[in-house]
Amino acid sequence: xxxxxxxxxxxxxxxxxxxxxxxxxxxxxxxxxxxxxxxxxxxxxxxxxxxxxxxxxxxxxxxxxxxxxxxxxxxxxxxxxxxxxxxxxxxxxxxxxxxxxxxxxxxxxxxxxxxxxxxxxxxxxxxxxxxxxxxxxxxxxxxxxxxxxxxxxxxxxxx
Amino acid sequence: xxxxxxxxxxxxxxxxxxxxxxxxxxxxxxxxxxxxxxxxxxxxxxxxxxxxxxxxxxxxxxxxxxxxxxxxxxxxxxxxxxxxxxxxxxxxxxxxxxxxxxxxxxxxxxxxxxxxxxxxxxxxxxxxxxxxxxxxxxxxxxxxxxx
Numbered sequence: 001x002x003x004x005x006x007x008x009x010x011x012x013x014x015x016x017x018x019x020x021x022x023x024x025x026x027x028x029x030x031x032x033x034x035x036x037x038x039x040x041x042x043x044x045x046x047x048x049x050x051x052x053x054x055x056x057x058x059x060x061x062x063x064x065x066x067x068x069x070x071x072x073x074x075x076x077x078x079x080x081x082x083x084x085x086x087x088x089x090x091x092x093x094x095x096x097x098x099x100x101x102x103x104x105x106x107x108x109x110x111x112x113x114x115x116x117x118x119x120x121x122x123x124x125x126x127x128x129x130x131x132x133x134x135x136x137x138x139x140x141x142x143x144x145x146x147x148x149x150x151x152x153x154x155x156x157x158x159x
Numbered sequence: 160x161x162x163x164x165x166x167x168x169x170x171x172x173x174x175x176x177x178x179x180x181x182x183x184x185x186x187x188x189x190x191x192x193x194x195x196x197x198x199x200x201x202x203x204x205x206x207x208x209x210x211x212x213x214x215x216x217x218x219x220x221x222x223x224x225x226x227x228x229x230x231x232x233x234x235x236x237x238x239x240x241x242x243x244x245x246x247x248x249x250x251x252x253x254x255x256x257x258x259x260x261x262x263x264x265x266x267x268x269x270x271x272x273x274x275x276x277x278x279x280x281x282x283x284x285x286x287x288x289x290x291x292x293x294x295x296x297x298x299x300x301x302x303x304x305x306x
Binding site for chain 1: 160167168171172173174175177178179180181182183193197200201204206207208209210211212213214215216217218220221222223227241244245248249250251252253254255256257258259260262263264267290291292293294295296297298299300301304305306
């Protein structure tokens with residue numbers, strides 16, 4: 001664990017979001033009884049160390065018009081997956097790309113790539129581009145579209 | 160969304176500064192007043208255009224663990240099971256998907272060994288088998304959506 005007790009307090013105070021006030025880090029510092037310089041330095045350090053991926057807004061993709069959010073899943077021979085995964089990941093419309101374990105017999109897929117389209121045609125074109133890249137090295141695939149966001153809160157650590 | 164909201168969403172996906180008056184800094188970049196940026200951000204969060212705004216913490220870098228997991232939920236139990244799953248604080252995201260495996264959620268735990276314990280508790284609480292699909296390799300995580 002690369003965080004101490006004070007980092008942990010800062011994480012707990014900010015994991016649901018930053019306060020929407022002109023001086024948000026000052027507000028966090030006051031809430032925790034810490035100097036604001038300390039809060040800012042610790043956040044900057046956590047960002048440098050990759051504990052914070054970034055401080056940013058997370059949009060609801062549906063509300064931006066991305067209605068076709070497809071998790072494409074592919075059954076790729078294990079010997080190819082580490083060379084093909086990075087190639088799929090390089091496609092400009094792929095937002096996440098992972099190798100994951102199969103659950104045979106009903107889940108043969110080991111390569112996952114998320115695509116996002118504003119229309120069904122957009123999404124289908126994206127899937128077709130991945131299919132073309134993988135060619136015969138993908139034995140089968142499916143596309144699972146999200147139909148509803150049931151929860152989207154991000155990481156939470158307990159008190 | 161008007162052009163000003165779109166510019167805010169596109170700008171704020173890229174990152175937010177750590178300084179005394181970060182909203183003023185971003186507002187100046189966008190050519191709007193700080194008070195307008197704050198008000199629009201508040202509205203977009205309230206309306207769900209943005210699901211959150213702040214630091215995105217990386218579970219694994221903090222010594223924790225993440226996994227993707229799926230359930231085959233009978234249609235007539237879907238809402239009930241969603242409520243049970245969502246009540247776990249370790250469930251960071253949960254999506255319905257059009258497949259026999261119709262519920263997909265991400266678990267984030269503070270310690271790697273907690274993943275299997277939480278999965279066991281979800282199986283007990285729902286009576287359903289959890290398909291655990293932790294990542295073996297991460298090839299890419301990124302892409303910002305253009306508003």
